[in-house]
Amino acid sequence: MAQRETWATRTGFILAAVGSAVGLGNIWRFPFLVGQEGGAAFLVVYLLFVALIGFPAMLVEFVVGRRTNRNPVGALKELGGGVWQYLGWVFAATGFIILSYYSVVGGWVLRYVLIGLQGGYVGDIEGAGGQFVEAASGLDAVLGHAIFMAAVIAIVGFGIRRGIEFAVQVMVPAIILIAFGLAVYAFTLPGASEAYAFYLSPDVGEILANWTDILPAAAGQAFFTLSLGMGAMITYASYIGDDRNLAEDGLIIVGLDTLIAFTAGLIVFPIFFTGGVDPANTIGAGAIFISLAAALGDLSFGWLIGTVFFGTIAIAALSSAISLLEVVVSYLIDERGMERFTATAIVGTIIFVVGIPTALDLVFIDLYDLFANNILLVFGGLMVSIFVGWVISNVALDEIGRGVRNLGSWGDVWIWLVRIPVIVILFVTIYLGVFEYYEFLTGDFADWLGQNL
Template structure:
């Protein structure tokens, strides 16, 4: 088997890892999560979760990929055979599903970057998004035909991803992130600087940072902190294992994990400042409280921010271009990392060239993603995103740490490997975090999620019980939600049943336990 690809430099790997972690959620999810869970006080459980779950799991996955020198399935197989391999495939199929709809959101951001030049969305930004841009179907589950205005930028997104991925690790992924990440930081800094100079910006920042210490007594706030850290750092769905498998033999694993974790958190803080400064301006213009305009997700990015841009006293178009370009850059760096998981997995398992794997993986993902470019695409995207994250990523994390810590008992093996090449030495704190704290918190999260979704006790923003998630029908929840999460597990089992090629397993480019 050919020598495994490698990063050109340590900085290249770190930029790629940070590029994977820094995604759309940093900009449109974290600010609202922090605001809703105690403002400035939220940073206490957030930092605690980062140090007891986020970075420890990053270290574990960096170590696994570096030690076993393979994609997620190959690394798990080399660790403990077939009984572990399926976890790697589970992560890969979760990544595959995420990539199919993530690309569509990047396509929307591309369109809005262009729209910003002449503020094409007009005064009614909500009607423009759901009507003119998405031509949204009336009923969830109705496909309704393709929306050409979404299909064409979607194909452009996949074309960019294809060119980067087929160029390889060093000349493709590393080079792209060396361009994307510095550009993203500079562009978003310009967004933040403009936002904090707006009238009412301090009003928004006060709402964001003002600590509500009473929230710290609420266990759901701590669970929210762990949940956000978990989803934010790209852990538990094959990405970091894959990326670290391309590291040179002598690599400081623990330092890399700390740098990646804190760089991601630093960008989230920056995003919070930019978003809430802008929301403060909007609230001031409307003479309402920040709570009345604060939101997250698609609504924040494609409805609220265009409204803010409309009301700005100057440089409206430039601000819009910079904001939506930030979403495009953050999205592309994450999409590349997500896609690399199944490209590496397919290449390793079936011993085919990278080029063939890219053609097959990206081609299939792009084809499936067309479902989300239909009139009913937003509904399918919403359901798939909720279920694949909650019952895919979070569930994998729980299973992964329990099996590695307690069933396969590999923490001591990983500790020895990481300590041999890292400045920061691991010890009891790391094992306690992974063996006790993380399983307990994730287990509590999963129990709560299962209870809510099985008993149908979702609550809307006004405290009203709405039954299924977003009030969707049982049939739509099953066909577009639960089925997606189940699909990832079933495909993981099926791919585990295939035999590895003999020359793949005979390579000596990794350490035996």
């Protein structure tokens, strides 16, 4: 077998992992969830979830990937065997499903960059809604989906160093610089103070009253934005050396990802409030594209700000999408001996076909997204946490200690975080997620079926 690729530098790995984490989840999904779940109340729960659950869970995936130098399917087969080997397929399936609609949303973003360049953002909700429906469904959406997916295939096809690592070294610094610049601009808007009150002043009573809604949303968002439960971090960690400090790298990755998500709120909500848009009404996949576009239409130079903003989302979406495709491609390379570009083209084409329904009707976005984020992501995280925390804990502690001068008792702290609070909270979260998905299937989706069949 040919020698397996590795990252050229530590910076390359960190930027790739940050690029995987920083994507549509931070800038498209995060703001509408904050608005939907009560503003600062959701933000507090989300930040706690990232720190107490997301970071330990990321180290779990790092351990599995680096220990085996394999894709998720091969890694779980090597470490666990038996029934555990099938867990790798859950990761692969999750990434596959997410990328199928993620690429469609990436196509929407590309369309909105063009709309901005043409000065075409509509300054009212009704008009912006019509503009979004036109852009987000039908042949135009399929075309955008195809263009975005082709870009992902091209980058992954060139490999780890010449494709993914080279691309993220350009994309991730650009995302960070542009996001900070837009946040400074948003600070100058008339609605900034009202926006910050909504976004940064949590109501504890609201958290306690609505925790059954906030918890699964925060968990799904944390796992989505950190690229957990989909095999991306297992895959990326499989390309790094034994001398790396996984905890240190993980802290940098989680910190940068969370900072950018937080910054996205500092950008979006001042624009909402300045444009007279109520964030609580910006619910669903089209929130940013309808509500934000309507607010931008009322701003001076809104077309320019919108072009830069949606351009940033496009870069972030691409940096995440390449990690999702790499999960499945790495399986075909490692386990089936397939040549990289052939594997990339085949998988990318299949994912494109699976995503076509979400480009034709928006109901399929919710069908795919709720299933992948509220159930599959959390289930994958739950099962791999049980496996690492209780089945191979000695192996995990040995692996987490590599590259660390003095691990001390921190390894035991980490493993017990994984064994009890991480597993308990993920179990509760998946229970709530399944219940929410059932409500969707028997509610909105059943109504859609009744109208279209």
